[in-house]
Amino acid sequence: MAEMKFSKDHEWIRVEGGVATVGITDHAQTALGDVVFVELPDVGRDVTPGEAVAVVESVKAASDVYAPVAGKVVAVNDALVDNPGTINAEPTGEGWFFKVELSGGLPDDLLDEAGYQAFVDSL
Template sequence: MTELKFTKDHEWLRMEGQVAVIGITDHAQTALGDVVFVDLPEVGREVTAGEAIAVVESVKAASDVYAPITGRVVEVNEALTDDPSKVNAEPTGAGWFFKIEASGALPDDLLDADAYNAFVDSLA
C-alpha cells in the first residue's frame, strides 16, 4: 500500500502518470457495511479537490465520495453498477470508483499509509 495516498475523508488514490485512480478506504467500507449502490460521476466532469462527486450507499447509510485532487474525470468503474459489492471485497483494487486526470500538483494534505492509519486510530 505504499503507493497509495489517503484523505481524512477516507478516500485513497494511486497515481498512474497524470491520472489518479480513486476509491474509498478499507476503513470506510468496513464502517459502511454492505455496499448496495454507487452513484458515479460523469466522464468529462471537471472537479475541484474536496468536491463531493460520487455517492456510495450501504445497508447502513449513504455517504459522499470526494475528489481528492483537481482535474477531469476520465473514467468510471462501470463494474460497480452491476456489482457494488466489489467495494467491500476489494476496496483498493477492483472496487475503485473513478479516475481523474490531474490538472496540477497533488494537494499537500494527502496522507501516506502510516499517517492515515494513525489518523484512523485517533478516531477510535
C-alpha cells in the first residue's frame, strides 16, 4: 500500500496511480468526537490545496475538510452519508472522504507520518 502523507489541516492522503484518496486523520476524528453528518464535494469539481471542499460535523462541532492537493474530484464515499460513524471507526480506511485525480505534483508542505505525529504533539 502506498505511503500516507498528512496535511496540517489534519487530512491524510494516499496516492495510487495518480489518484489521491483523502480522509481525516485519527487525531482529527478523536478531537471531533462522534461524527453525525458529512457533506461531500460534487464529483467532477476542480479543487486547489487549502480549499474547503467537504464538511464534517460531530454532536458538538462542525469543521471544514480541505483539499490537500490540486486536481479533479473523481469519486466520493457516499456510504458515509448514511453511516458517518465510519469516520470514527475507520478514519484511514473505510472512512475515506473523496478521491482526487492529481493535476500535478503533491504540495511541498505535506508531512510524513513521523512529521505529522510531531506536529500533533506540538499542538
